[in-house]
Amino acid sequence: MKTFYGTELPNPLMLGTAQYPSPAILEQAFRESGAGVATVSLRREGAGGAGQTFWAMIRDLGVLILPNTAGCHTVKEAVTTAQMAREVFGTPWIKLELIGHTDSLQPDVFQLVEAARILTEDGFQVFPYTTDDLIVGERLLGAGCEVLMPWGAPIGSGRGLNNEYALRAMRAEFPDVPLVVDAGIGLPSHAAHAMELGYDAVLLNTAVARAGDPAAMARAMALAIDAGRLAHEADPIEARDMAEPSTPVIGKAFLS
Amino acid sequence: MTVYSVIGAGVAGLAVATELVARRAKVQVFDPGGPPGPHGCSWWAGGMLAPWCEYENAEEPVLRLGQQAIGWWAEKTEITRRGTLVVANARDLPDLRRFARRTERFREAKNGEIAELEPDLHGFGKGLFFADEAHLDPRKALQDLHRGLRDNGVEFHRKLAPTGLENAIDCRGLHARDLLYDLRGVKGEMLVIRCPDVTLTRPVRLLHPRMPLYIVPRGDGVYMLGATMIESEDSSRITARSMLELLSAAYALNPAFGEAEVLEIGVDLRPAFPDNLPRIRRLGRTIYANGLYRHGYLLAPALAQGVADLALENKHSEMVDEDRA
Numbered sequence: 001m002k003t004f005y006g007t008e009l010p011n012p013l014m015l016g017t018a019q020y021p022s023p024a025i026l027e028q029a030f031r032e033s034g035a036g037v038a039t040v041s042l043r044r045e046g047a048g049g050a051g052q053t054f055w056a057m058i059r060d061l062g063v064l065i066l067p068n069t070a071g072c073h074t075v076k077e078a079v080t081t082a083q084m085a086r087e088v089f090g091t092p093w094i095k096l097e098l099i100g101h102t103d104s105l106q107p108d109v110f111q112l113v114e115a116a117r118i119l120t121e122d123g124f125q126v127f128p129y130t131t132d133d134l135i136v137g138e139r140l141l142g143a144g145c146e147v148l149m150p151w152g153a154p155i156g157s158g159r160g161l162n163n164e165y166a167l168r169a170m171r172a173e174f175p176d177v178p179l180v181v182d183a184g185i186g187l188p189s190h191a192a193h194a195m196e197l198g199y200d201a202v203l204l205n206t207a208v209a210r211a212g213d214p215a216a217m218a219r220a221m222a223l224a225i226d227a228g229r230l231a232h233e234a235d236p237i238e239a240r241d242m243a244e245p246s247t248p249v250i251g252k253a254f255l256s
Numbered sequence: 257m258t259v260y261s262v263i264g265a266g267v268a269g270l271a272v273a274t275e276l277v278a279r280r281a282k283v284q285v286f287d288p289g290g291p292p293g294p295h296g297c298s299w300w301a302g303g304m305l306a307p308w309c310e311y312e313n314a315e316e317p318v319l320r321l322g323q324q325a326i327g328w329w330a331e332k333t334e335i336t337r338r339g340t341l342v343v344a345n346a347r348d349l350p351d352l353r354r355f356a357r358r359t360e361r362f363r364e365a366k367n368g369e370i371a372e373l374e375p376d377l378h379g380f381g382k383g384l385f386f387a388d389e390a391h392l393d394p395r396k397a398l399q400d401l402h403r404g405l406r407d408n409g410v411e412f413h414r415k416l417a418p419t420g421l422e423n424a425i426d427c428r429g430l431h432a433r434d435l436l437y438d439l440r441g442v443k444g445e446m447l448v449i450r451c452p453d454v455t456l457t458r459p460v461r462l463l464h465p466r467m468p469l470y471i472v473p474r475g476d477g478v479y480m481l482g483a484t485m486i487e488s489e490d491s492s493r494i495t496a497r498s499m500l501e502l503l504s505a506a507y508a509l510n511p512a513f514g515e516a517e518v519l520e521i522g523v524d525l526r527p528a529f530p531d532n533l534p535r536i537r538r539l540g541r542t543i544y545a546n547g548l549y550r551h552g553y554l555l556a557p558a559l560a561q562g563v564a565d566l567a568l569e570n571k572h573s574e575m576v577d578e579d580r581a
Contacts, residue, residue, distance in 0.1 A: 021313050023440075024531035050490030053440040057530070156465055212358055 002178040002200050004147055005093070005125040007064065009201060011036035013191075013225050014066060014180065015218065016205025023057050025214050030061050033218035037064045039095055039203065042085050043071035055088060066127060068095035073108075075115045082119055094119060095127040095149070095182075095203075105155040109136045113143050120144030129182050132166035134173050141177065148174065149182035149203060152194065156206040158186025161193050171198045188217075188224030195228025196236070257282050260567060261424045263417040265291070267298035267394070267552045268545055268559060269427035270401040274332065275560035277408050279568055285410060286417035292398035297429060298552045300446055300522035302472050302482045303394040304459050305329065305554055306340050308361045308386050315533055317574065318551055321558035326390050328557035333400040337390040338458035341365065341373055343383040345508065351463040352382060362386045376454050376510050391459050391472055394553060424542040425563060429527040432546055436537070439546060441489040441525030444482065445498045449506065451516035452477035462505050469505035478519065481506055485550070491525045526550055536562050537578040543567060 001008060015035035020026040030038065040058050042051065058065060067085030072078040075098070082094040096115055100108025107129055113136065116126045120143060128140050132150040140148060150170055153159035161167055162184065171179060181194035182203040191202045202225055211217035258281070262273045265287035273283045289295035304310075307322030329335050342362075344352040356362070365373060365383040373385065406412065417424065426432050433439045456479070461470045472480045481502045499521075506513035528549040529535050536559065537544045545563045548555055562573035572579065 022315075022528075022530060022532040027530070050443075050488040053489055054487035210354075 004178050009036040009064070011222070012195065012201040012229060013222055014039060014201055014203035015208060016203070017058055018205055019209040020214060023054070027057070027061065028215040029208055029218035030063065032215045033208070033222040035063060035218070035222070037066050039066045039068050039205070040089070041068050041070040042088065043069065043081050065089050065091055066093050066095050067091065069097045071099070072097060073099050075111050075118065078115045079118055082124060086124070092123055092125045093127065094124050095129060097129045107131060107151070109133065113139045116140055116145050117143040127180070132163055132170055134170060137170060137174060141174070147178045147180065149180040151183040152181045152190065153184025155183045157184055158207055159184050160186060160190035164197070167194070167197055167199070188220045191221050192224040192228035195225055196231050198232050258423055259284060261286060261417060261421045263424060263426045264428035264431070265289070265402070265412065266296035266427065266429055267301070267398060267556045268429065268548055270398060270405065271556035271560040272425055272427055272545055272563045273405050273410060274401050275564045276567065277405060277410060279564050281568060283405070283410050284413065285405070286413045286415065288414060288416050290414045291412070292395065292402055297524040297526060298394060298398060300444070300524050301394040301552050302446070302459070302470060302480055303392045303397065303553050304340065304470065304472060305335065305390040305392065306386065306459065307554060308359050308389060309340050309342065309461065310551065310554065311360070312355050312358045314551070315531060317533055318555065322551065322554040325554050325557045329392055329397065329553070332404060333392055333397040335390045335392045336458070339385055339387040340389040340459045340461060341370065341383055341385055342461045342463065343370065343377065343380040344463040346381065348463055348465060349382065351465055352384065355463055356384055361388055374456055374458070374460065376456060377460065378510060392553065393474055397553065422541055423567070425567065426542050426544045427546065429546060430525050432544060433527070436544060436546060438529055439527055441491070442528050442549065443484065443486040443488040443491060444524060444526055444550070445484040445494045445502070446480060446482035446522040447499070447502050447518060448474070448478060448480050448520035448522070449513070449516040449518050450478050451513050453512040453515060454510050460509060462509060464505070467501045467505065469502060471506060471509065483550070489525055491523050494521050494523050534559050534575055535577050536566060536573070536575045538566060538576070538581050539578070540581070
């Protein structure tokens, strides 16, 4: 398994911590999923340490913490939020999210590359939430990122992998870079799909947090991710147009 | 005769005192803030008695215990039984379907029925109508409980409770957090606006994937718009974003809200335990009743009954999670 800035993940599921009905349910979801990484937002919960109690609960989950810059629309906001995150959680990891469009929450890739460069120079280890554009991916690597997190579909949309071709191309183009499908996962089959394509991890939040039974959905996601990863490692067969009998025809008793 | 000392005169404390008095116990109340007012977070509540709607995002006890609240409050203050209307913009219809799947006791309102229920709601083709729900004016409700207690001879002390009280019942919300290790604050922000141009007669919830909001009529063209839910313990100010979201929701319901006057801005912290359900704990000589979260008016009656059961009859209701008397 590839490492993320030198750290091996215990499990290829990165789970968000927003929108759960309660902290108790959030904790159950983490327990059921075995997720190795928790993403946490800071922008709204606040300056001046106002979110301390909640953040302490996240720390108590005992998983790796990946703070994010969710809700940031400018480089300046994102950089400030990242610096605050480093202070609060004592980690150089930052999931860099720079929103370019209010309705689709599509990343603004131009600002993303710039913020990634600034943060990398400042010693951060950046996990950029990006589109599936190869050139943007290249620029992000050029800016110092060692991980790429392309979207499957817009945040919270639950549409799955909108453009499988582009995600395949990205995997083929960057065979040695840890790649994470981030956003758009709605069902376990979507998560399995990402792993079958050879992605190294899946990041999701809404699909679990807003499910009727978040803990059950968290477990379903974990199972699917395991299945997808195993399938990828098992070298699946190629799809073909004609049937290929699984039992040889030659030598079979001729009865009709 | 045993005297029970209720500490804190918010919705929890006043409901507990009222329930104790109803069971013929002798009660006194301590609150340095004095009579009900803006110092308590229940002053800023929506006052929706909406157990079926709340079940969308809450644990089962909220649905079950919340149903008793309508009758309890009806005996103590004025409540309005006109139900709740839940609507969504056309592009957020998946949220309306999800809401319908996770709730009960509603009927679908369509083909002009929304306009029949609330003529001032425009452009909503589909909605859910929870006919059995009710709402009250939280400030009036607190004042009515306060008056009812005084009329029954309950003494109110405008000061901190002395330490070492026997038979104390601590209902101080987040002020008790040093004694309740797993209590936290959840920030809520709300607005009170006046807009005589718009008439809504029941609480309306507008579903939205990022910011579900509600508006509660207070009469005379006054409306309460609420409420944000943020895992933050900073209650100093509303943020611009929250204000924008609250006002856009009102504007989406009816653009005439654009001309509303903003009467009040409320910010406070809801006391909550990790599962967002209330708890009753007896530790030594004190019973702690806390964690009503966003269900102050909905669950205060059940909390009060649970406290009275424990204090007077040593009976453990389901809200009691620890008893080390």
